[in-house]
Amino acid sequence: AAGVIQSPRHLIKEKRETATLKCYPIPRHDTVYWYQQGPGQDPQFLISFYEKMQSDKGSIPDRFSAQQFSDYHSELNMSSLELGDSALYFCASSSGAKLFFGPGTRLTVT
Amino acid sequence: GDSVTQMEGPVTLSEEAFLTINCTYTATGYPSLFWYVQYPGEGLQLLLKATKADDKGSNKGFEATYRKETTSFHLEKGSVQVSDSAVYFCALSDRSVEGSGYALNFGKGTSLLVTP
Numbered sequence: 001a002a003g004v005i006q007s008p009r010h011l012i013k014e015k016r017e018t019a020t021l022k023c024y025p026i027p028r029h030d031t032v033y034w035y036q037q038g039p040g041q042d043p044q045f046l047i048s049f050y051e052k053m054q055s056d057k058g059s060i061p062d063r064f065s066a067q068q069f070s071d072y073h074s075e076l077n078m079s080s081l082e083l084g085d086s087a088l089y090f091c092a093s094s095s096g097a098k099l100f101f102g103p104g105t106r107l108t109v110t
Numbered sequence: 111g112d113s114v115t116q117m118e119g120p121v122t123l124s125e126e127a128f129l130t131i132n133c134t135y136t137a138t139g140y141p142s143l144f145w146y147v148q149y150p151g152e153g154l155q156l157l158l159k160a161t162k163a164d165d166k167g168s169n170k171g172f173e174a175t176y177r178k179e180t181t182s183f184h185l186e187k188g189s190v191q192v193s194d195s196a197v198y199f200c201a202l203s204d205r206s207v208e209g210s211g212y213a214l215n216f217g218k219g220t221s222l223l224v225t226p
Contacts, residue, residue: 033213042199042216043154056213090153097142097161097203097212101154 002026004093004102012108013081021076021105025093031055032074033099034066035090043090049074081109112137116200116217123190123224131185131220133174133200141202143167143176143183144214148197157185157198190224197221 005024013019025032031050035043036059045058049068060066063081068074078085086109092099117132135141145157145167158167163178172187183200200217 042218045213048213103153
């Protein structure tokens with residue numbers, strides 16, 4: 001069965017650079033969620049989209065933005081990267097209460 | 111706000127031992143409760159869930175019962191295997207809170223190591 005796809009799987013950036021993470025939800029799922037998981041930490045909810053509109057907002061920094069496109073894929077744009085942004089970024093999709101998580105993108109900021 | 115508290119790890123058990131990982135929650139409404147498992151280097155996988163009081167979620171030998179009176183959702187397994195070694199996250203979503211959607215609040219995670 002198709003799962004949530006995230007790309008890239010690994011990304012290395014320098015401080016003050018920008019990064020774009022992509023998420024392709026499971027077909028027919030209309031909601032996408034973004035989570036950030038720091039080393040040894042629990043996942044923190046960043047933002048979600050339902051039918052291409054922002055539906056909920058969590059602890060997403062102002063330097064980050066995201067959107068969901070007409071094909072339901074989503075992109076998380078991160079600017080002015082800081083060392084503390086180094087984390088695993090998960091995308092999840094759902095068509096209801098059950099969230100399916102992608103494998104994550106590991107971002108390392110040097 | 112809504113939150114989840116789970117026992118700190120790491121938890122180390124011998125194969126075939128009984129497992130309990132405690133989880134309690136604080137919520138303003140009527141949350142749904144979940145256990146997710148994260149194997150080393152992998153993403154989060156839903157292990158089981160319960161959507162209302164007294165519901166019991168179960169999967170792969172793991173069980174958890176939604177206890178409203180004690181605001182708990184403890185994870186149990188009667189006989190653990192080496193392959194159960196992973197980090198376990200308790201989580202809740204409270205759709206009754208305006209704007210919360212189905213976004214999950216996670217606990218800090220409990221690392222489980224099962225030795226042969």
